Amino acid sequence: MLGPLEVVRGDELVDLGGTRQRAALGLLLLNRNRVVASSQMVDSLWPKDKVPLSARKIVQNSVWRLRRALSADGGGNAVLLSQPPGYMLRVEPGQTDVQDFHHKVEAGRAKFAEGDLAAASRLLKQALELWRGPALADLVESGILWPELTPVQNARLDALEDYFEVELCAGHHQQILAELERTVATEPLRERLCGQLMLALYRSGRQTDALNAYYTVRTTLVEKVGLEPSPALRSLQQAILTQDPGLIPVGMQQQIELRMTGLPRDAADEQPVPAHVRPAPPVPSQRRSPSGPEPDGHEDAAIVPAPAVPTLRSMxxxxxxxxxxxxxxxxxxxxxxxxxxxxxxxxxxxxxxxxxxxxxxxxxxxxxxxxxxxxxxxxxxxxxxxxxxxxxxxxxxxxxxxxxxxxxxxxxxxxxxxxxxxxxxxxxxxxxxxxxxxxxxxxxxxxxxxxxxxxxxxxxxxxxxxxxxxxxxxxxxxRQEYLALHDVPVVDREHDLEVLRGLLHRTRHLGAPHLVTVLGDPGVGKTRFVLELERRVAAAAEPVRVLAGRARPFVEDTVTDVLKDMLCSYCGIDPDGRAESVRAELVCAVERLVQSESERHWVLTCLAGLADPERERPDVPVAEVLRAWGYLLGQIARRGPVVVVVEDLHVADDHLVDFVEELPRLLPGLPVLVVVTARPELVKRRPMWGSRLRHALMMNLEPISDTAIDRLLEFLRSTRDSGVKGPARSLLADTDDSDARRRHVRRVLASGSSFLRRDGGACDQDAAAHVVYCEITEMPAPADGGGR
Missing domain, CATH: 3.30.70.1230 (Nucleotide cyclase, GGDEF domain)
Known part of the structure; x- marks a missing residue:
């Protein structure tokens, strides 16, 4: 068991059959002399989602074949019994290498407790030599990971630490140093191993390396589990820093008290320590009371107090x-x-x-x-x-x-x-x-x-x-895909886009606002979806105004941020442009849309912060800013249909979320289509989202299917030499059809960014890309080949 599973009869190996049969035997051996339920064997031999209907029958057949193989000599001591609710493998002492290993380890620890270092080293080394690799290595290699294997592996590490302990006490630090370094590299969280390595390095005259070993294990502990090293290890570090003479053995029988795994405390306390040698800082078996004396009234003078470690309780x-x-x-x-x-x-x-x-x-x-x-x-x-x-x-x-x-x-x-x-x-x-x-x-x-x-x-x-x-x-x-994604056709979204096109037509026909909420997980392509919607709206014969804004995470004032995006979208200017330009465009827009002088003054006063958020201005409540923007939006909608796009609403504050949900009510009788994108958290945050509106729709975007991606790649390859350029052609760089390749293409097709609206996002598709799009969506391409 201590390596690949083998059954030896005399000098010959017994044929154990296939992996499933060997796994059944391995499980029974790990639970030897105990009944293993049939249901437990089924759960251990197959993943939960891949259990066949005939699993119990397969287990019965495996047990039957194992019983024949193990008793082929006419009946041995190892007997496989059927015992409700399952099976039991009866194993006599000494029949498995695991039992031999534990017996030798216990004998070695007993010899160490008696002070016989040579015998202890010999027994522990013999126990470790029984290992031919990880426990049940052939089963582990096939993907089997049973919790019963963990204590077996840990028992080997405990025995290895005991062996290193004996060798250190015998003064053989040079002989074990290389193996210690390899073991610590593979088991960086075992503090006892690290302490032994530090001690071996220090005794070898490598004080700097010993301290580096401490810093390495401390970094690993802090990073992986968020803990500082134990007081014992910190005490050892302090002893190395001060070059404590107790760290260097005098004579072969000196005891360096780095506690043995499984060694009783009273046995350790009986170990003879030369009176003229001050012991190294010990590993305490329990915490000392900070009040001073022990319960028996005597203070432990051998304990070297660990350096104080500051704790930031408020962090x-x-x-x-x-x-x-x-x-x-x-x-x-x-x-x-x-x-x-x-x-x-x-x-x-x-x-x-x-x-x-x-x-x-x-x-x-x-x-x-x-x-x-x-x-x-x-x-x-x-x-x-x-x-x-x-x-x-x-x-x-x-x-x-x-x-x-x-x-x-x-x-x-x-x-x-x-x-x-x-x-x-x-x-x-x-x-x-x-x-x-x-x-x-x-x-x-x-x-x-x-x-x-x-x-x-x-x-x-x-x-x-x-x-x-x-x-x-x-x-x-x-990437060009990032700055000009419209060169790559949208796939697997045609039906959803057709729904929005129909709602826009209905909004215009009825003169009634509609709210559409597009939900999707991160990376599914919500931004790419609304960008394609904007492109199609802009390419339509009947003019439609598109006002787009995005709620950005970690922005303190999402209301100002989103409304400024929409204002700049209406004016056709860069949101990152100079404040003077934004302010001038705001004034021009208000003068053009609002007739009353008093209303102009009110709107400009409320929306002045959109032009220059950093500039000092009258303190205007957020509700008043939103009311003024709603009024201005209504004036825009009276001059023609409007599509309002708000992306990532799930990160916006409550003021903006409330305003967007109520926007259709604030603009009755006007052709306004409000399109919101968000993660599912929005619905968790607002379970009744949109339920009070007369015209509201919620749709969920699914990831782009493998079928659509395969069709896209197949068509692009067929037209490699017929004019496909830019990002569409870049997708052909790899002919791999693996799942990883599909994931890469899916990221490219689903990716999107607000930068697209500022850097080429509104550019038209070329004719070749449009032909690709028509082919994928099974729509007829224009007769002239144009895609404008």
Whole structure:
């Protein structure tokens, strides 16, 4: 059992049959001399979702064949019995290597307790030599992972620690050092092993390596389980720092008290320790009372108190995936340093990140703290691109020289500590920061390097190539698919888009507002869906005004943010443009739409914050701002049909959510189609969403099907040489039809961004892409081949 499962009769191996039959025997051996229910065997031999109808019959046949194989010698001591509610394998002592292993380990521990180090070492080594690999290695390799295997594997590690303990006490630290290092590398969370490695390294004259071993295990413990090392291990570290003489043995019989696994405390206390040798800091079996004396009135003078570890009780500590962005600047004066710091903080915070620390000309920003999102890595890379472009060119308004910028982004799991009650910067710890620093050290001036995890998370939006040093990936820029997704036809969404087209026609015909809520999980393609809707509306013969806005996470004032998007959408200007331009367009729009002078003044006063949120203005309640915008929207709708698009409403505040739901009631008799996209959390947050409206519809977007993707790829390949260009052609770079390839194509087809509306998102499809679209959706292409 201690390795691949084998049954030996004499000098010959018994044929145990196939995997299922061998697995049945392995399960019975792990539960030897106990009845194993038939239902338990079925659950252990098959995954829950793949249990065949004849499972019990297969188990019966396997047991029957095993019974014949085990009793082929005319009846041995190992007997497989049928006993309700299942089966029992009767095994006599000494018939399995597991029993021999436990017997030798107990004998070795007993010899160690008696002080016979040579016999203890010999017995423990013999026990460990019984192992030919992981327990039931052939079954584990086939995918079987039973909980009964865990204590068997742990028993080997316990015995290995006992063997190392005996060898250390015998002064054989050099002989076991290499094996200790290999074992600690594979079992980094076992503190006793780490303590033994530290002790062996220290006795070998490698004090620095011993301390490094402690720091390594501490980092692992903090990252994986959020715990500091035990007091015993910290005491050992302190003893190494102070070069405690008790760490070096005098004579072969010195006892270094790193507690034996399973060794009773009274047996350990009886071990002879030379009076002239002060023992090393022990591993306490229980916590000492902080009040001082023990219950018997005597103080334990042998205990070396562990150094005090500060505890931040008011902080929250949790493990989470984040994206870390590190920026390093060179060649800066004081003014440039201030400008760089302000620009970095502004860009990071505008994209929902947090500047966690800055030292001199190095800044650390985190995306995913304190709130995480699916696009943390994407926002981190976008921030890196913006920061590089902002700082990499000198500001013409000052005399500072150009700033040399190096940027690195890494994504992974860290331990985050933060105060939930205040806005102080969070602290993080983990190897992720070391990885990001390593990337930064290899990043040339003006470039951005990312780790493999970041590249995988953002490959549908960002173009990369492998860096020359093979250290990370270099950012090239945003993908064409990301900036001009309309070159790739929309697939598997035609029926949903047709429903919205019909509702828009109905809204226009009845003159009644409609609310459509499009729900979907992250990454399913909600943004891509509404972008295609906007494209089709814009291409329709009858003019329809489209006003689009998106609620962004981590934005304090989502009302102003979304309404500003809609205002700029109406005016046809960039939301990131100069405040003066936005203000001028707002004034022109209000003067054009509102006739009454008093109403103009009221609307401009309420909506002044949309032009320049940072500018001081009269304190206008949010409800009044929304009422003014609703009035202005009504004036727009009186001049023609309007489609209002609000994306990601699930992250908006209650004021905006209430306003959007009530918008159809505020605009009676007007041709307004309100389209909302959100994750299912919106319905959990508002269970009665839209139920009070007369004209309301809710639809769920499903992931793009494999069938649609296969049809798209098949057609694109058939037209490879007939004019398919841009992102559509880029999908043909790989001919792999695997599930991973489909997932990649699905991400490309479903991806979307608000940047599309600003950077080429409204561009028309070319004729070839439109022909592709018609082929996929089985619609006739225009006779002239045009797709406008």
């Amino acid at each position: 929250v500590a949790e493990r989470r995936n984040v994206s870390a962005l590190i920026v390093r600047c060179q060649g800066m004066g004081n003014r440039a340093l201030e400008r760089a710091s302000a620009a970095i903080r502004a860009e990071v915070e505008s994209l929902g990140g947090t500047v966690a620390a800055s030292i001199g000309s190095i800044w650390l920003a985190l995306f995913g703290v304190p709130n995480s999102a699916d696009d943390d890595a994407e926002r981190a890379v976008l921030a890196a691109l913006t920061i590089r472009d902002c700082l990499g060119f000198p500001d013409v308004s000052c005399d500072e020289p150009p700033i040399a910028v190096h940027v690195a982004v890494a994504t992974g799991e860290v331990l985050v500590r933060y105060h939930p009650d205040n806005d102080s910067a969070p602290s993080v710890s983990g190897v992720l920061l070391d990885e990001c620093h390593g990337l930064l050290s290899q990043t040339p001036v003006g470039e951005i390097r990312v780790c493999e995890s970041t590249r995988r998370a953002t490959e549908c939006a960002v173009t990369y190539f492998r860096a020359e040093s093979s250290f990370g990936w270099q950012v090239v820029g945003l």
